[in-house]
Amino acid sequence: MDQTRQSTPASGSSRRGNPVGRRRWAIADGYIPSWSNGPEPQLASHEAACLLNISDEEANVEITLYFEDREPAGPYRLRVPAGRTRHVRFNELDDPEPIPKDTDYASMIESDVPIVVQHTRLDSRLAENALLSTIAYASDH
């Protein structure tokens, strides 16, 4: 076996510098149910964007929401420190305005440093919970 392969693959590089991800992300399937059945707060119905910033710079993030029959809302601004993750519950966004329940929407998430975005939803409207998660759509442009 090749001795050079005994070295660790990318040790340390993932933690600082050498960013991973993209600057623009889209989540087309947005929906916040208006009621829950699960114990609060972990099992309340919610929708979240999970952001990961492994770069060594703080990420300034803007979220813009799109609807079917009105103008877009936002931007909602937040920061993800260097080497940190942040799981943003859309339910809790309220500046400049809260997100309407039981309404289809979509979101664009834009950052000034590359990040990774995963979309997750817990739906506890019925007695048992349903769960989804998918990597958001990443754009180069």
Place this chain on the structure above:
Amino acid sequence: MDQTRQSTPASGSSRRGNPVGRRRWAIADGYIPSWSNGPEPQLASHEAACLLNISDEEANVEITLYFEDREPAGPYRLRVPAGRTRHVRFNELDDPEPIPKDTDYASMIESDVPIVVQHTRLDSRLAENALLSTIAYASDH
């Protein structure tokens, strides 16, 4: 810290112009259950394609359906206005023909401007609901 990073990352550009997404999308896993248990209409079993058009042009979209043992159906035509999202329930497509229930199918979604497509299904056949969502397959060609 670099002072230029104090500016907002992409403010305004996401809302008009500077489109994100692709023109051709595929959803290989299509299936509409024939019965439901949830309260109508939010928890009726359904399958949807969530379309997001952040460009400044209306998107003309065509959906073509593929089956295991018959010729393709469609195209089903619809529009997504500029700066809007549209969550299309496959159950409700009926021109040129409704989609059969309990039948495996797949779909191609083609647009004249770049859009983002996410696939979602709520299955409420049993007492509790199951939920899935995934970004569709994007093609450059």
Place this chain on the structure above:
Amino acid sequence: MDQTRQSTPASGSSRRGNPVGRRRWAIADGYIPSWSNGPEPQLASHEAACLLNISDEEANVEITLYFEDREPAGPYRLRVPAGRTRHVRFNELDDPEPIPKDTDYASMIESDVPIVVQHTRLDSRLAENALLSTIAYASDH
């Protein structure tokens, strides 16, 4: 508005010719539960690969299975006609050998024409069903 946009976006091209997709796909998360609770056959626990071939050539497909502690199994061979989809239940693959239940595995799906592959699982071990679906990993190589 540009008059040329009045033409349909890609009419007809999706059905024959102008293929979409890739030739190699990977599903790393394979698992077939050994028991079910749902009514047969629609709600039996199963795992499937949904294949879409919109090209005008039949696709010859080979599936190879990988395990944690034994040699790979396969290839399992099947065909997807031109302009058709096929939802392959892994439970039903038995040539050259059936897939063990309650065993972690992964799969490579290789085709001689570009196809799209989506991975889905229905888990009905408990009283209610759980459902997942995700686009498989597409490779150029």
Place this chain on the structure above:
Amino acid sequence: MDQTRQSTPASGSSRRGNPVGRRRWAIADGYIPSWSNGPEPQLASHEAACLLNISDEEANVEITLYFEDREPAGPYRLRVPAGRTRHVRFNELDDPEPIPKDTDYASMIESDVPIVVQHTRLDSRLAENALLSTIAYASDH
């Protein structure tokens, strides 16, 4: 029909050599529930990364975990033999430290040979289970 298409598409090449995948993967949505309802061990709440290595070299893998309000943890080191899959339950990682429950986190998975990574979670906190799975975010860099 082209006679050359009668040959099998990629026979054998998937099993040894001709690797598929990437060296860096991100899972932004990490969360291990602190309690379960399902029968042990199959239906205990868990979160897993499913790794597939179809190359002919053993993969040396490092997992680094990111949190919201503390320094990253890891690296957690493991190997995936050539031509094998490995489904890693995050619950079981304990060197250099166990992963806290009920805590949002994210993970980077880095390998010295190309692999494919899929993220899955079984949540059995309530009487019935919820299941998710998605391909992780793949990076070239």
